[in-house]
Amino acid sequence: MERxxxxxxxxxxxxxxxxxxxxxxxxxxxxxxxxxHPIRGPHEIVPNLERxxxxxxxxxxLRGYPELPADALGDEAQRSFGEILSDVQVHxxxxxxxxxxxxxxxxxxxxxxxxxxxxxxxxxxxxHGTDRALWALRVPILSEEQQAIAKAWLDAIDEESLRxxxxxxxxxxxxxxxxxxxxxxxxxxxxxxxxxxxxxxLTSVL
Numbered sequence: 001m002e003r004x005x006x007x008x009x010x011x012x013x014x015x016x017x018x019x020x021x022x023x024x025x026x027x028x029x030x031x032x033x034x035x036x037h038p039i040r041g042p043h044e045i046v047p048n049l050e051r052x053x054x055x056x057x058x059x060x061x062l063r064g065y066p067e068l069p070a071d072a073l074g075d076e077a078q079r080s081f082g083e084i085l086s087d088v089q090v091h092x093x094x095x096x097x098x099x100x101x102x103x104x105x106x107x108x109x110x111x112x113x114x115x116x117x118x119x120x121x122x123x124x125x126x127x128h129g130t131d132r133a134l135w136a137l138r139v140p141i142l143s144e145e146q147q148a149i150a151k152a153w154l155d156a157i158d159e160e161s162l163r164x165x166x167x168x169x170x171x172x173x174x175x176x177x178x179x180x181x182x183x184x185x186x187x188x189x190x191x192x193x194x195x196x197x198x199x200x201x202l203t204s205v206l
Contacts, residue, residue, distance in 0.1 A: 004097065010106035020164035021101070022157070023094040024111035024177075031125040033089065034082025042068040042077045049084065057202060061088065064198055087198065095195045099173040107164040110173075111157070112189070115181040117146050134179075149181075156184040 003009045013021070037048045045068075049058045061084065068080055098108040116130040119141060133141055134150045142150060156177060174192040178185050 001096075004100045007104035010101050010104040013101075013106060019167075020107035020109060020161070022109045022111070022161065023097060024113065025090050025094055026116070026126050026128060026131060027112070027114040028125040028127045029086040029090045030079065030082035031123065031127040032082075032129070033085040034078045036085065037081075039078045039081045040074045042070060042072050042080070045077060045081045045084070048081060052085070053088070060202055061198075064201055087195070091191065092195045092198055095173070095189070095192060096199055099196075102171075102173050107169065109157070109160050109164060109177065110175070110189070111177040111179070113179045115149075115179055117142060149179075152184050153179050 003012075037044075037051070039045060039048065046058060046062070049061070053061070065080065065084055068077060072080075094110065098110045101108050113131050113134070114126060116126050117133055120130045120133045121127075132138070134153055137147070137150050137154065139147060160177060171186070174189045175186055176189040176192075178187055
């Protein structure tokens with residue numbers, strides 16, 4: 001994290017010829033992370049988080065989330081675990097990486113996918129892996145309307161990538177390329193402030 005914050009990482013990327021990077025997430029990453037371990041109740045959240053992080057980090061992390069009652073149902077505890085783990089494994093890291101690289105003049109294309117084809121979502125969630133049909137433009141499984149959305153998404157990624165590859169400036173850290181069901185748009189990241197606050201609360205243990 002220190003190399004990322006102080007600019008050493010961005011300098012190393014430049015020395016190796018990289019001109020920009022692309023990072024992003026999906027709207028409901030929590031689902032895949034919620035099934036990483038069986039969580040039968042709130043009492044199992046901390047032990048399973050400590051599989052990944054130090055007790056000190058887990059203690060600080062949990063202060064930022066609502067505490068479940070001891071008798072909360074397993075499904076509720078499972079989702080809470082998934083939301084916490086996906087925040088720290090996906091949503092927070094990509095935003096910190098984008099922020100720190102941009103602060104040292106290394107361009108980043110940050111994206112968020114909030115829609116994927118229904119047939120690619122066996123459990124209904126826009127989660128990890130359900131975007132594969134878009135990136136690979138899997139025509140056989142996509143309707144004509146879905147193909148048009150996928151092509152618009154890939155065109156937007158390509159256009160922004162070409163701009164950065166030709167030396168265009170990186171956007172601000174809270175600008176994000178978003179895929180919605182009916183359009184592709186660059187907008188302010190609604191979640192950026194939330195993750196900035198989470199990062200600040202964890203500064204002493206990161």
